[in-house]
Amino acid sequence: MEPKAKTPRVFMMKQSKIADGCLRVGVFSNGYCPMNGAKLPVVRAIDGDDDNDTRKAKDASFEREILMTPPNNSELCVTLPMRSLTVEEYAEAFKSFLDHSTEHQCMEQFNEKDLPSIVASLGNGKSTINVLGVGSGTGEQDLNMIRIIQAKHPAILINNEIIEPNPQHILAYKETVRNSSDLKNVSFTWHQLTSMEYEKQAKEQNIQKKFDFIHLIQMLYRVEDIRSTIRFFHSCLDCYAKLLIIILSGNSGWASIWKKYRHCLPPTDSGHYITADDIKVVLEGLGLTYQVYEFPSAWDITECFIDEDTVGGHMLDFLTGTKDFMNTAPHDLKQRLRQALGQPECSTKKDGRVVFRNDLSMIVVNS
Ligand SMILES: C[S@@+](CC[C@H](N)C(=O)[O-])C[C@H]1O[C@@H](n2cnc3c(N)ncnc32)[C@H](O)[C@@H]1O
Incomplete structure (x- = not known):
């Protein structure tokens, strides 16, 4: 039997495919985000030709590794999935x-x-x-x-x-x-x-x-x-x-x-x-x-501006409708969202509170 060719697991997807429900990165409602533009690195779940459990387990741990290990190559930078609140x-x-x-x-x-x-x-x-x-x-x-x-x-x-x-x-x-x-x-x-x-x-x-x-x-x-x-x-x-x-x-x-x-x-x-x-x-x-x-x-929403603050994290989840926003959103998005929250059209400052x-x-x- 021919050895199976290694399946490439990380690839760039065309913008038109972004909204089709990619599993491992942020899924955007219209496929375009001003923060990320059209270029999104995507890790796809492999389905189709797996024929035994060991292979499936290997695939799963490989994917976990990609997701959890900060890569050197920024092109492969994959975050944990951004998803809506249940x-x-x-x-x-x-x-x-x-x-x-x-x-x-x-x-x-x-x-x-x-x-x-x-x-x-x-x-x-x-x-x-x-x-x-x-x-x-x-x-x-x-x-x-x-x-x-x-x-x-x-x-x-x-x-x-x-x-x-x-x-x-x-x-x-x-x-x-x-x-x-x-x-x-x-x-x-x-x-x-x-x-x-x-x-x-x-x-x-x-x-x-x-x-x-x-x-x-x-x-x-x-x-x-x-x-x-x-x-x-x-x-x-x-x-x-x-x-x-x-x-x-x-x-x-x-x-x-x-x-x-x-x-x-x-x-x-x-x-x-x-x-x-x-x-x-x-x-x-x-x-x-x-x-x-x-x-x-x-x-x-003062706590939203304190890193690692649990209450602030929950507030950002509610604000963005996203589960664990601080740990799943791209760094740039987090920074710019916080910046926007401090602007006068969003908030006022009173006694050191936002x-x-x-x-x-x-x-x-x-x-
Ligand atoms: C933000 S809460 C507001 C609750 C309450 N009216 C208040 O102001 O305190 C929204 C409520 O709408 C309910 N809800 C969600 N989708 C709904 C739908 N399609 N039809 C009716 N109620 C819905 C939720 O279960 C939730 O209780």
Whole structure:
């Protein structure tokens, strides 16, 4: 039997092939990154002609070696893979983000200042108000809003339905409800579904349930088709009803970072780097009328600038949607991203701390 020719394992790939899911280096959403340009060294997983386990094991350790050993030849410089956060990792990172930011406090300000008058007309005198939360997470913001509706409509019955795909979030939401004594006259129904699955189910079963208040809070980044999602949920509004969308403002630091660096980051599940500016375009395209309320929100990201800092590392993971960004991103990208984070369009400096602009837009769409 002829000895097998040694398979070349490291080679340059044409730009047009970069987006096909190379396994060992950063995968960019459109195949072009201003940091790296089109020239990406790629190590490919070998498949096809392996005929025994020893050979496979050798291949695996060879690949590991290439990945882990800093090579002398810069042309062969391969980093560990850059990849998106999984659903669980994202949920974890989001929790930590909430702990270090004023995101929920910002929503609280909106709840106190503007929400009471927005919900005052809901239901137009009906004895029941139907509320639908989409992507409600663990429900803190939902329940705060329910309390405001209760305060504005004392003794009214509230049917609260929730669409949330993450079972852990649903469990935590249920636990909070169990421990809340002030939610009398409120019924809860959870649908463990994505918004699209719910829409499909409703259409298949010909359910045309109408709601008085529907909210999509910090979740549109993850849906498959933003326009059709908004159109569908708007069609579920009853008369005198409101659709509330809370999303990052076009003036937030996120908008600035995404503009410059989204092409250097691994795609999120759906790859939507959107802000209120994009949503306004969608709403206008659909011919819907709306009001926007802008609220500043802050996120202390000082630790992002400290090398090897665990909290800072997690923050950068959440900012970039990348698992272990500091250990997987190219050196240049890390440097330039940190530099950008310190610029005035992204952050302000206060008492030696760096505070990221996490400003939110509350968009209230009329039925
Ligand atoms: C950033 S969290 C926001 C949670 C909550 N609304 C808040 O503001 O605290 C996004 C939520 O959307 C959910 N989600 C992700 N993809 C979704 C989809 N396609 N449809 C509905 N919910 C989704 C996630 O499980 C998560 O709970």
